[in-house]
Every structure is written in structure tokens, then in C-alpha cells.
Amino acid sequence: MRRVNRSEKARIALTLNGRKLTADAEPRLLLSDFLRHELGATGTHVGCEHGICGCCTVLIDGVAARSCLTLAVQVDGREVTTVESLAAADGTLNPLQQAFRNNHALQCGFCTPGILMSFTDYLGRNPKPSTEEIREVLSGHLCRCTGYAGIVAAVEEVAKSAP
Amino acid sequence: MKPRPFDYVQPDTAAEAVAVLAEYGDDARLLAGGQSLLPMLNLRLIDVAVLIDISRIGDLDSIRDLGDKIEVGAAVTQNKLMEWPQLKQKLPLVAAALPYVGHFQTRNKGTVCGSIAHADPSSELPLALAVSGGEVVLRSKRGDRVLAAGEFQQNMLTTARAPDELIAAVRFPVTAGQGTGFHEVARRHGDFAIIAVAAAVEKDSIRVGVGGMAGRPMVRRIEGDAAAAISEWAEELEGYEDLHASAALRRDLFRRLGPHVIEEAKKCAA
Numbered sequence: 167m168r169r170v171n172r173s174e175k176a177r178i179a180l181t182l183n184g185r186k187l188t189a190d191a192e193p194r195l196l197l198s199d200f201l202r203h204e205l206g207a208t209g210t211h212v213g214c215e216h217g218i219c220g221c222c223t224v225l226i227d228g229v230a231a232r233s234c235l236t237l238a239v240q241v242d243g244r245e246v247t248t249v250e251s252l253a254a255a256d257g258t259l260n261p262l263q264q265a266f267r268n269n270h271a272l273q274c275g276f277c278t279p280g281i282l283m284s285f286t287d288y289l290g291r292n293p294k295p296s297t298e299e300i301r302e303v304l305s306g307h308l309c310r311c312t313g314y315a316g317i318v319a320a321v322e323e324v325a326k327s328a329p
Numbered sequence: 330m331k332p333r334p335f336d337y338v339q340p341d342t343a344a345e346a347v348a349v350l351a352e353y354g355d356d357a358r359l360l361a362g363g364q365s366l367l368p369m370l371n372l373r374l375i376d377v378a379v380l381i382d383i384s385r386i387g388d389l390d391s392i393r394d395l396g397d398k399i400e401v402g403a404a405v406t407q408n409k410l411m412e413w414p415q416l417k418q419k420l421p422l423v424a425a426a427l428p429y430v431g432h433f434q435t436r437n438k439g440t441v442c443g444s445i446a447h448a449d450p451s452s453e454l455p456l457a458l459a460v461s462g463g464e465v466v467l468r469s470k471r472g473d474r475v476l477a478a479g480e481f482q483q484n485m486l487t488t489a490r491a492p493d494e495l496i497a498a499v500r501f502p503v504t505a506g507q508g509t510g511f512h513e514v515a516r517r518h519g520d521f522a523i524i525a526v527a528a529a530v531e532k533d534s535i536r537v538g539v540g541g542m543a544g545r546p547m548v549r550r551i552e553g554d555a556a557a558a559i560s561e562w563a564e565e566l567e568g569y570e571d572l573h574a575s576a577a578l579r580r581d582l583f584r585r586l587g588p589h590v591i592e593e594a595k596k597c598a599a
Binding site for chain 2: 167168169170171172173176192193194195196199215216217220223229230231232234235236237239240284287288302303305306
């Protein structure tokens with residue numbers, strides 16, 4: 167049984183985008199802040215910090231979740247995947263990212279990392295979703311500048327080319 | 330915002346969790362999916378001295394078929410239950426309610442028992458548990474006790490759980506082949522409902538439940554003229570006012586949504 171006092175820092179070992187890392191965090195540190203401030207993975211954005219906006223969505227053991235509603239201590243021994251993992255090392259966009267670009271699915275890009283991670287999980291489970299299903303998943307995100315039509319079109323483009 | 334400091338304990342088994350809970354009682358909160366608790370901590374609406382994380386306890390993470398009931402353990406997420414292959418057949422009302430619970434992303438972590446423990450008066454799973462006549466298994470060092478849904482949820486965010494008790498599981502009666510209906514009105518899909526209505530067809534009557542009209546889900550058997558019965562019931566319940574809706578709007582929504590959900594349940598039964 168693990169016990170960490172409020173003033174103590176716990177040692178956390180995780181795999182971030184395929185790389186094994188260790189870092190320290192006090193119990194109250196949110197995963198979103200841990201990623202950004204301790205690990206320097208600033209691709210994950212923080213919007214509302216209470217689970218509504220979806221900007222901070224990452225994959226924990228492959229499953230999309232709000233990093234602002236997860237404690238850093240909870241990912242000890244787990245695999246965390248963030249938006250930084252999507253493009254190739256030379257910057258080539260992956261098919262989902264490319265589809266966002268093709269369909270003008272972003273303007274300011276603040277909400278984009280979370281949306282990309284949600285659909286990375288969802289398209290893995292359901293590679294050919296209906297428009298209705300895409301909208302249902304997208305309802306877990308807020309975009310305040312682009313609007314949702316381009317995002318739906320981008321995901322539809324990826325779904326169309328799925329085998 | 331960020332939570333205030335707290336101590337963190339991660340027990341490995343349910344027995345350990347119960348022992349830690351006995352040690353801290355009221356000073357502790359149980360963390361399962363955290364989709365209600367963490368927003369409350371982040372917004373500093375509540376304070377906890379000790380957070381007991383039960384999300385990784387393997388013996389709480391199972392869906393068990395007990396024959397006439399389905400038992401859902403404390404660490405089972407809403408999406409895990411939603412993806413359970415026998416859900417539609419054995420628990421049709423729960424299958425109809427689950428898509429309304431939060432979003433895909435929050436259902437990945439949010440637990441079935443956590444939603445029932447949180448006891449929001451307009452939330453879907455407490456309503457489904459109440460209408461289907463389910464029960465809650467409470468575990469402490471003193472032993473297990475089982476409460477009916479109606480005894481468990483007492484008022485807004487208030488339940489019969491004692492400070493040293495862990496909600497080990499909830500049990501939904503198997504209602505294979507039952508005609509059921511579920512609908513709600515919310516500001517946007519995935520938000521808390523302003524009004525949620527559930528209906529289940531029984532032999533000579535229909536069991537109807539409504540969330541968002543009182544401090545907890547209200548359940549009643551309705552026979553004969555559904556519209557008249559709902560209208561009368563809406564007057565009796567009065568409803569309450571909050572940021573999203575007046576009591577009058579709640580009554581009006583219930584009058585309109587109630588008969589519609591009952592019709593749907595009847596059609597589904599036919």
C-alpha cells in the first residue's frame with residue numbers, strides 16, 4: 167500500500183510517448199501540470215481545469231482521459247501518450263493531423279491537442295464511425311473559434327480512408 | 330484551480346481500503362474515477378485530509394452475473410459497463426441511460442458506483458438504479474450491508490453511507506426483455522440533466538422515475554392515463570430552481586417528457 171504525505175513528493179515512473187521517465191510530484195499535483203511543468207510536454211493544453219473543455223485530454227494506457235482530472239501519482243507505472251507522439255520525428259503529420267489541416271479543423275489550435283487524442287483513442291475502437299458518433303465524441307470538447315463542422319469533416323476524411 | 334494539499338493513500342485490496350477508511354473516517358474521501366471528486370477538489374468546493382485511491386484495486390473492477398442481478402464493482406468505469414456484451418439484453422434501462430452520462434472521455438474514467446455515490450439529484454445512473462429497484466453494497470470493517478436504492482440516496486449529494494463505509498458494488502436486477510425508455514433534457518449533450526425520465530414496463534403498470542425534480546430520484550407506479558398521472562405528480566413534486574431552469578420550467582418539461590418516455594417504453598415492450 168502506497169502512502170504519500172501532503173508535503174512529500176512521490177517518485178513517479180511512467181512511459182511518456184514511448185520513453186521511460188521518472189519525476190517527483192506531491193499528491194495534489196494534477197497530471198496536466200505534471201506533464202507541462204515537470205516533464206516539459208507543453209503540447210497538452212489546460213483550459214477549464216474541471217473536466218468540461220477537453221483541452222487537456224491525453225491517453226492513459228491508451229484510453230482518452232482528462233489529465234486535469236487525474237493526479238500525477240495515479241500514472242505511476244502507466245503509459246501516457248500526448249499530442250507530441252502523433253507527428254513523425256521529421257515533423258510529418260499523421261493522417262488525423264493531416265486531415266485537420268486539409269479541412270481547416272483548427273484556427274488558434276488551443277483545443278486541438280485534446281481533440282486529436284480523443285479521436286486517436288476512439289478511431290482505434292471504431293475506425294469507421296458515423297457522423298452522429300463523431301459528433302457524440304466531439305461533444306466532450308469545446309472549440310471557441312473554428313466551430314465543429316471542419317473537425318467533423320476531418321474525422322470523416324480519416325474514417326473514409328480506413329480499411 | 331488546483332486542489333489544496335492532501336495525503337494520498339493507494340491500498341492494494343478492498344480489505345486494505347476498508348481498513349484505511351476506518352482509520353480516517355470523515356477526514357477521508359474515496360477516489361475512484363475522480364470525474365466528480367476532482368472537479369470539486371480543483372474548484373475547492375470541498376476539502377479532504379486524505380484521499381484513498383481505489384481505482385486500481387483489481388477485486389473491485391469486475392462485472393459479475395449473479396443470475397437475477399448484475400453486480401458492478403466500485404472500480405468499474407461507465408464505459409466498461411457500456412461495452413459489456415450482455416448489457417442491452419440483461420439491463421436494457423442501464424443501456425439506455427449510459428450514453429447520457431457525461432462524455433466518451435469522462436466515461437473512460439468515471440465509475441458507475443462513483444456516480445451513485447456522488448448522488449447528484451439529476452444524474453442518470455442513480456435514477457436508473459432507483460427505477461430498476463437496484464441496491465447498494467456498503468462495506469466496512471463491521472461487515473457488509475445492502476441498502477435498496479431508495480434507502481441509499483437520501484437527498485441532494487446526501488446518502489446513507491457511513492463515513493467508514495466503502496461502496497463495494499451496486500446491483501441491478503436483470504430485466505431481460507423489459508420495455509424501457511430513457512430521455513433527458515440538458516443544456517448540451519453530456520451535461521447534467523435539467524430533467525431526466527426513466528420508465529420500465531411491468532405487468533399491469535409502468536414504473537416511472539424522474540431526476541431533477543427533487544433532491545433525489547423519485548419513483549412511482551403509474552396505471553391508466555399516463556399524461557394525467559404525470560401532470561398531477563409534477564404539481565406534487567414542485568421542482569426546484571437553479572441557474573439552468575425555474576421550478577415551473579422543470580414541471581413543464583416533466584409533463585412533456587414523461588408521457589413521451591412512457592410511450593417509448595411501451596413501444597419497446599410490444
